Amino acid sequence: MSKSALLIIDVQSGMYNGKRIAPIFEGVEKMEKIRHVLEKARSKEIVLIYIKHNGDQGHPLEKGSEGWRIQKQVSPKEEELVIEKSYPDSFQDTQLLEVLTNLSVSNLYIIGNQTEYCIDSTCRSGFSKGFRVILIEDCHSTWDTNTLSAAQIIQHHNDTLRNGYVTGMNSEEISFDEFEDL
Numbered sequence: 001m002s003k004s005a006l007l008i009i010d011v012q013s014g015m016y017n018g019k020r021i022a023p024i025f026e027g028v029e030k031m032e033k034i035r036h037v038l039e040k041a042r043s044k045e046i047v048l049i050y051i052k053h054n055g056d057q058g059h060p061l062e063k064g065s066e067g068w069r070i071q072k073q074v075s076p077k078e079e080e081l082v083i084e085k086s087y088p089d090s091f092q093d094t095q096l097l098e099v100l101t102n103l104s105v106s107n108l109y110i111i112g113n114q115t116e117y118c119i120d121s122t123c124r125s126g127f128s129k130g131f132r133v134i135l136i137e138d139c140h141s142t143w144d145t146n147t148l149s150a151a152q153i154i155q156h157h158n159d160t161l162r163n164g165y166v167t168g169m170n171s172e173e174i175s176f177d178e179f180e181d182l
Helices: 027-043 096-102 117-128 150-162
Strands: 003-009 047-053 082-087 105-113 132-139 167-169
Touching: 003 027, 003 082, 003 117, 027 047, 027 105, 027 117, 027 132, 047 096, 047 132, 082 096, 105 117, 117 150, 132 150, 150 167
Parallel strands: 003 047, 003 105, 047 082, 105 132, 132 167
Antiparallel strands: none
16 A cells, blocks of 8 residues: 655745745645645644745745745644755755655645745655656646746646656546545
């Protein structure tokens, strides 16, 4: 039987509060979907691991700042693990791989921010480390760039990552039973 974990990546106040940068694309809607996915995962006793980015001084996610805190609506329970990172890849220079290995996790469900950085990097890295990666496609976000809208970036990454790296699913269809018998 496969064991699953849900990674909640960089769902930190600095991406939503609009104080140093504009709020992330569809932040309110995505937050509600993330909250719903967390409820499902907790009801199934899925391992929940929060990943928290440590930004440098002046960064919207500056370590120790208000923006660094995990959003209240989805804050971890006392027993849930929080891993801090300094790079887009949640595995790089963190204990994430060791934790997942010790827990015998083989399926990684991924939600959070930022699509083209931390979500993309962690999906690819998890795949290369042998995990079955399930990207919850309507539970990650980003900002517009000079060349693409946030919606285009999200769709592009969903399409690209589905082409060999992840199984793509949306929040409504996730049951956390998808790979139990594999």
